[in-house]
Amino acid sequence: MQALAYSRGDAAERAGIREVLKSMPLPQELYEDLRKEFLAEGRTEEARAGLIQVFTLRLGPVPEAVRRVVEGELDLENLEHWLEVVARAGDAAEAGRAILGSR
Helix, strand or coil, X not given: CHHHHCCCCXXXXXXXXXXXXXXXXXXXXXXXXXXHHHHHHHHHHHHHHHHHHHHHHHHCCCCHHHHHHHHHCCCHHXXXXXXXXXXXXXXXXXXXXXXXXXX
């Protein structure tokens, strides 16, 4: 069930699955695991969006290769590190190299 709730569907599909799961009786432990994963997913999505926004505001358009890496990143610590890189970078090329070079 957890895999379905966080599968690679669109946001509406994932939300629909989570609504179905809410109506099902779940053991408390499983419910807590789902809640924690949902919160972590939300923080990661916000970190991705914030990184893209800061990059754009500071350095201009985000190169497509960089955008793909950022949007595919699941590790919140990496995203937070990249945000620091973007905040300190002298230009888009420097930030892009740092992000792409970490892959």
